[in-house]
Amino acid sequence: MTGHPLGRLVLQAVVPIALVALWWITSANSTSLYYPPLREALESLNEQWLFEQVGSDLLPSLGRFGIGYALAGLVGVGAGLALGLAPWLRRATSPVVEFQRALPPPLLLPFAFVVIGADNTGRVFVIALGSVWPVLLNTIDGVRGVHPEALEMARSFGLSPGQRVWRIVLPAASPRIMVGLRTALSIAIILMVISEMRAASNGLGFRVLSAQRSFDTAGMFAGIIVIGFVGVVLNGLFVLAERRIMGWYRGAQGIGV
Amino acid sequence: MAAAILQIDNLAKAYGTGPDSSPAIAECSLAVERGELVCIVGPSGCGKTTLLRCVSGLLAPTHGTVRLFDEPVVRPPRAMALVFQDYSRSLLPWLDLHGNVTMPLRARRVPRAERDELARQALESVGLGADGHKYPWQLSGGMQQRTAIARALAYQPEILLMDEPFASVDAQTRADLEDLLLDVWSTFGITVLLVTHDIDEAVYLADRIVMLSASPSVVKEMLPVDLPRPRDQIDTKARPEFTALRSHVFASIKAESQRPSGGVRGNGG
Amino acid sequence: MRVRVRDLAGRAALPACGLAVVLGAFELASRTNVLPRSSFPPVSDIFAELLRIAGTDEYRTALFQTVRGWAVAMGIAILMAVPLGLLIGATKVGYLLARVTVDFLRPIPSVALIPLLVLIYGTRPALKITLAVFGAVFPLLFQAMYGVRDVDPIAKDTARSFGLNGLQRLRWVVLPSCLPFVITGVRIASSIAVILVVTGEYIVGVEGLGRSVFLAQSGADYDQMYAYVVTAGLLGLVLNSVLQAGERRILFWHASQRNGG
Numbered sequence: 001m002t003g004h005p006l007g008r009l010v011l012q013a014v015v016p017i018a019l020v021a022l023w024w025i026t027s028a029n030s031t032s033l034y035y036p037p038l039r040e041a042l043e044s045l046n047e048q049w050l051f052e053q054v055g056s057d058l059l060p061s062l063g064r065f066g067i068g069y070a071l072a073g074l075v076g077v078g079a080g081l082a083l084g085l086a087p088w089l090r091r092a093t094s095p096v097v098e099f100q101r102a103l104p105p106p107l108l109l110p111f112a113f114v115v116i117g118a119d120n121t122g123r124v125f126v127i128a129l130g131s132v133w134p135v136l137l138n139t140i141d142g143v144r145g146v147h148p149e150a151l152e153m154a155r156s157f158g159l160s161p162g163q164r165v166w167r168i169v170l171p172a173a174s175p176r177i178m179v180g181l182r183t184a185l186s187i188a189i190i191l192m193v194i195s196e197m198r199a200a201s202n203g204l205g206f207r208v209l210s211a212q213r214s215f216d217t218a219g220m221f222a223g224i225i226v227i228g229f230v231g232v233v234l235n236g237l238f239v240l241a242e243r244r245i246m247g248w249y250r251g252a253q254g255i256g257v
Numbered sequence: 258m259a260a261a262i263l264q265i266d267n268l269a270k271a272y273g274t275g276p277d278s279s280p281a282i283a284e285c286s287l288a289v290e291r292g293e294l295v296c297i298v299g300p301s302g303c304g305k306t307t308l309l310r311c312v313s314g315l316l317a318p319t320h321g322t323v324r325l326f327d328e329p330v331v332r333p334p335r336a337m338a339l340v341f342q343d344y345s346r347s348l349l350p351w352l353d354l355h356g357n358v359t360m361p362l363r364a365r366r367v368p369r370a371e372r373d374e375l376a377r378q379a380l381e382s383v384g385l386g387a388d389g390h391k392y393p394w395q396l397s398g399g400m401q402q403r404t405a406i407a408r409a410l411a412y413q414p415e416i417l418l419m420d421e422p423f424a425s426v427d428a429q430t431r432a433d434l435e436d437l438l439l440d441v442w443s444t445f446g447i448t449v450l451l452v453t454h455d456i457d458e459a460v461y462l463a464d465r466i467v468m469l470s471a472s473p474s475v476v477k478e479m480l481p482v483d484l485p486r487p488r489d490q491i492d493t494k495a496r497p498e499f500t501a502l503r504s505h506v507f508a509s510i511k512a513e514s515q516r517p518s519g520g521v522r523g524n525g526g
Numbered sequence: 527m528r529v530r531v532r533d534l535a536g537r538a539a540l541p542a543c544g545l546a547v548v549l550g551a552f553e554l555a556s557r558t559n560v561l562p563r564s565s566f567p568p569v570s571d572i573f574a575e576l577l578r579i580a581g582t583d584e585y586r587t588a589l590f591q592t593v594r595g596w597a598v599a600m601g602i603a604i605l606m607a608v609p610l611g612l613l614i615g616a617t618k619v620g621y622l623l624a625r626v627t628v629d630f631l632r633p634i635p636s637v638a639l640i641p642l643l644v645l646i647y648g649t650r651p652a653l654k655i656t657l658a659v660f661g662a663v664f665p666l667l668f669q670a671m672y673g674v675r676d677v678d679p680i681a682k683d684t685a686r687s688f689g690l691n692g693l694q695r696l697r698w699v700v701l702p703s704c705l706p707f708v709i710t711g712v713r714i715a716s717s718i719a720v721i722l723v724v725t726g727e728y729i730v731g732v733e734g735l736g737r738s739v740f741l742a743q744s745g746a747d748y749d750q751m752y753a754y755v756v757t758a759g760l761l762g763l764v765l766n767s768v769l770q771a772g773e774r775r776i777l778f779w780h781a782s783q784r785n786g787g
Contacts, residue, residue: 005692008622011619011622011623012625012626013579013624013626014623015623015624015627016626016627016630019627033645034642034645034646035784044655063657088540091537091540091541091556092540092541092543092544092547093544094541094544095541095542095544095545096544096545096548098766099759099760099763099765100532100759101762101766102759102760102761102763102766103722103755103756103758103759104721104723104724104736104762105721106724106725106728106729106736107722107724107728107739107755107758107769109728110739110740110743110755111566111640111752111755113743114562114565114566114743114748114751115562115565115566123539135622152546183714184716186633187721189633189720190635190637190721190725192638193635193637193638194637194640194725194729197729198728198729199638204639207784208638208640208641208742211587211640211641212642212644212645217639217645218643220641220642221639221642222639224638224639224641224642226729227634227635227637227638228635228638230635231634231635231638232630232633232634232635234633235632235633235745277606310683313687314687315683315686315687332686332689333686333687333688333689334689335689337687338687338688339684339687339688340684341680341684342679343662346678346680346681347681347683347684349681349682349698349699349702350779350780351702351705351779358697360685360688361688361689361690364685364688364689364690364691364697364698365689392779394779394784407687412688467746498672
């Protein structure tokens with residue numbers, strides 16, 4: 001059963017299908033406030049999220065997430081390259097970096113709300129600052145792990161320092177950078193949602209919480225499903241992008257395609 | 258004549274089943290006598306390792322039987338110990354040398370005092386008597402392979418199976434380990450079945466050389482080695498008989514690796 | 527001896543300078559109103575406030591509740607995920623059955639559950655613990671699954687050739703080989719658990735440091751708000767270094783710990 005491709009496909013699909021079916025059946029006649037019928041949640045999903053709230057809530061959320069995550073990526077890789085290549089700078093900044101990394105990112109929210117304001121800028125700031133650390137630290141590790149032989153080879157062929165960073169250091173560090181970006185992605189999504197749960201007027205987090213407050217549990221479940229869907233899609237896009245960019249690495253590691 | 262303790266009859270092994278199966282060993286029969294040191298050589302990729310895995314009971318053959326002391330081998334038998342080529346993966350990095358050597362004994366519930374003594378003797382006999390508290394990754398490759406040999410010796414086997422045991426170390430260490438093996442072989446009086454691709458090594462160590470053909474393998478020739486013992490890296494290898502044996506094996510294997518293998522495969526496909 | 531003292535002083539000098547520069551810059555920025563002093567008080571005021579409240583019962587309770595939430599969540603997540611992950615990873619059928627499900631559930635942001643959990647638990651500690659368990663389970667499960675699949679086949683063959691039975695192979699070879707993976711999982715899960723525990727406190731109002739931050743923020747007592755934020759950061763530092771020290775002790779034999787330290 002495990003040998004045949006069709007058998008494998010069936011096995012892989014069994015549990016997810018069973019879980020959804022179980023949800024559907026057990027909730028069908030439920031009158032519990034916490035556990036509305038899945039059918040009602042899907043109806044509510046259809047009414048509210050296709051496509052009325054896409055423009056009013058989903059897109060603003062994704063916009064803030066996109067800008068914040070892109071900033072985290074750019075700043076994290078840039079600063080990580082600098083700190084990875086300059087040991088003295090890395091040592092000088094280590095206490096601040098360690099503290100910031102250890103600070104639970106949700107607690108950036110009060111700072112952002114009080115100092116910057118509870119607006120788009122404040123939320124983007126929190127998403128960016130909260131998710132930059134895994135990128136930064138993994139980039140540093142990646143840069144430090146570059147083989148000295150590769151750099152010497154590049155010097156012997158007369159590559160300038162800038163070319164060495166661009167052609168040797170960055171590609172060699174890229175597997176680690178990808179690991180960092182992946183961790184940052186989950187943190188950025190968390191921050192996107194919770195930054196909208198306080199002092200907000202739109203967004204996914206705002207919408208699910210206000211549905212709950214007005215005891216619209218079907219609408220709340222619809223929102224939860226949308227957030228889950230957003231998480232799965234963003235992760236899927238990341239995996240696709242990683243496969244494209246890191247094709248050489250998988251080949252070199254013998255992981256296969 | 259000593260009695261055969263290991264008896265391999267008509268052994269064949271193919272990987273996979275049906276039309277996709279690829280034969281590794283076509284037919285192999287071999288008897289090893291008590292106290293003998295037998296080396297198996299063959300062209301690269303000829304299924305030497307597969308043969309050894311079948312003999313050790315780690316892999317079930319497609320056809321044929323392996324018998325140790327007249328008992329069929331279906332799982333690794335108690336009277337057999339295995340030394341792998343890749344010592345860095347076969348030694349456990351979280352255990353020190355003493356822990357590595359005693360691990361199989363602890364699993365067999367040998368009392369502590371006894372297994373400590375066995376480990377001490379075994380490490381002593383491979384020249385690592387003072388290093389029991391060190392970890393494998395603190396040692397050179399040669400010392401790691403000595404540890405693997407000590408682990409096998411402490412297990413007190415009747416027969417030692419070795420799969421290219423010296424292929425991953427440098428030339429000087431290799432010569433040292435070969436002499437170490439001859440030394441423990443004669444001290445402990447055990448039987449050794451060793452797979453190698455190195456012709457010099459086979460001629461230098463063996464009482465008898467088994468030459469395998471290219472895959473799918475058959476036993477191509479059995480060659481007794483009558484060089485006097487104790488053997489010596491310089492004197493033995495300088496003897497004309499050594500050179501003659503070596504040339505013979507070399508020619509035989511070279512002919513083997515130039516043989517077009519398509520004809521044999523054609524029948525299977 | 528003297529050389530070692532100087533060495534140590536030399537090593538600590540640069541980080542100390544860096545820290546002093548950053549703290550000084552914040553202090554100055556606030557005192558000169560570059561950062562609005564009304565919303566970002568000088569660092570010295572924040573630390574003075576931290577020292578003042580550090581002795582109070584409220585402070586200790588908040589700190590204790592956060593640590594407790596983290597510890598309970600980690601305990602539950604480890605007990606749930608590690609055995610299950612080992613089991614799934616050890617069998618081919620189990621792996622195939624679970625893979626798609628795990629791959630699908632893992633990226634679902636646990637914070638999506640907050641509204642549901644509020645309905646069920648209100649502001650009881652069970653809310654933040656459930657949230658943190660949901661977030662921490664998946665990295666642990668994932669790492670344990672891959673840990674089992676990564677056990678070196680030669681190490682397993684070695685154990686088999688010496689006649690170890692299945693249980694003995696598990697005890698002597700499989701579990702120790704998985705340990706580096708599981709410990710990495712613990713490290714990832716721990717930082718996620720801290721995030722989610724504090725989220726439950728700050729967003730929903732479960733007792734703990736996060737709620738104390740929110741209360742101070744609502745009362746516009748910014749000295750105190752930042753004092754609690756700094757406390758949470760220091761707590762994160764302590765948890766990180768405890769985990770790191772534990773990792774170094776347990777995995778002294780693993781390649782990641784051997785060179786460089």
